[in-house]
Amino acid sequence: MNYIVFDLEWNQASNIHYSDNRMQFEIIEIAAFKLDEKLNIVDEFQSIVRPKLYKTLHPVIKEITGFTEEELSRGQDFKTAAQRFVEWCGEDYMFCTWATQDLSELQNNMRYYGMKLVDKAPLLYYDIQKLFSIQADNNSTRRSLEYAVEQLGIEKKEEFHRAGADAYYTAQVMRCIHMEQVKEVVSIDTFVIPRNKKEEFSICYNDSVRFVSRGYESRSRLFGDKRLMSVKCPKCNNRVTRKLGWFSDGSKTYYYIGECANHGYVSGKIRVKKSPFNEIYAIKYIAMADDDEYAKIAEKKQQIKEKRKIKRK
Numbered sequence: 066m067n068y069i070v071f072d073l074e075w076n077q078a079s080n081i082h083y084s085d086n087r088m089q090f091e092i093i094e095i096a097a098f099k100l101d102e103k104l105n106i107v108d109e110f111q112s113i114v115r116p117k118l119y120k121t122l123h124p125v126i127k128e129i130t131g132f133t134e135e136e137l138s139r140g141q142d143f144k145t146a147a148q149r150f151v152e153w154c155g156e157d158y159m160f161c162t163w164a165t166q167d168l169s170e171l172q173n174n175m176r177y178y179g180m181k182l183v184d185k186a187p188l189l190y191y192d193i194q195k196l197f198s199i200q201a202d203n204n205s206t207r208r209s210l211e212y213a214v215e216q217l218g219i220e221k222k223e224e225f226h227r228a229g230a231d232a233y234y235t236a237q238v239m240r241c242i243h244m245e246q247v248k249e250v251v252s253i254d255t256f257v258i259p260r261n262k263k264e265e266f267s268i269c270y271n272d273s274v275r276f277v278s279r280g281y282e283s284r285s286r287l288f289g290d291k292r293l294m295s296v297k298c299p300k301c302n303n304r305v306t307r308k309l310g311w312f313s314d315g316s317k318t319y320y321y322i323g324e325c326a327n328h329g330y331v332s333g334k335i336r337v338k339k340s341p342f343n344e345i346y347a348i349k350y351i352a353m354a355d356d357d358e359y360a361k362i363a364e365k366k367q368q369i370k371e372k373r374k375i376k377r378k
């Protein structure tokens with residue numbers, strides 16, 4: 066399997082009134098490095114894309130990237146560039162990006178042109194910003210690419226904020242990450258969510274399971290799904306006994322505590338989300354929990370109860 070470390074630059078309407086909702090950000094550059102399993106760079110990809118929707122560069126984008134309209138006008142059209150990119154990626158690969166936006170934007174641009182990126186949904190990838198954070202900051206904060214490059218003593222060759230340079234630096238940061246320690250930390254891009262029950266999927270880690278549901282037309286439909294609401298022990302897959310039933314903190318997150326007869330407490334968390342196509346879906350996270358976790362969730366439930374009491378008075 067290869068890693069495809071890629072980065073995009075995009076432009077947007079200079080005047081918000083001329084922004085097209087279907088493609089708010091128009092890709093103007095795609096760059097990528099292909100790394101083998103040992104993280105050696107084996108190939109690179111680069112394409113400047115001629116914009117169709119926003120031909121004038123937004124002043125901020127112009128400033129940051131250093132692109133000129135003239136330079137872009139000599140680029141490839143998006144469909145050709147994206148097609149080339151997809152073919153270049155090959156068959157067996159995992160996408161890697163700095164932070165979380167690039168995969169969604171790539172897919173959104175492809176959707177605009179009626180192209181299809183992947184058959185499978187949702188898409189798994191490595192967020193190198195997150196992996197760096199786990200390694201350098203105990204996952205407490207998200208840093209800029211430039212910060213990571215400086216911190217790791219990576220030689221700076223080109224200016225940041227061009228796709229080629231940023232993809233190169235992201236690949237170099239990745240090469241400094243102990244992948245064997247974080248390989249379980251996959252991110253899920255949910256630009257396309259599972260379309261049916263069969264496509265719904267779980268990722269199983271040692272002590273936890275993440276599940277992505279299909280889309281529903283409403284929240285009540287979503288919560289009517291028994292499979293989504295059921296909680297099993299991540300270690301033995303047996304149903305757990307309910308200790309604190311699903312409750313909401315008033316936002317879009319729901320909590321649960323159960324107990325496995327063999328392995329102790331199990332916590333559940335459901336985040337309700339809305340897809341770009343306005344479907345309601347959920348990401349469920351089930352993990353082994355200890356007494357502290359139980360106490361924390363119980364306290365949260367108590368606080369919410371009390372808040373409601375005050376409201377009623």
Ligand SMILES: [Zn+2]
Binds near residue numbers: 325326
């Ligand atoms: Zn168990």
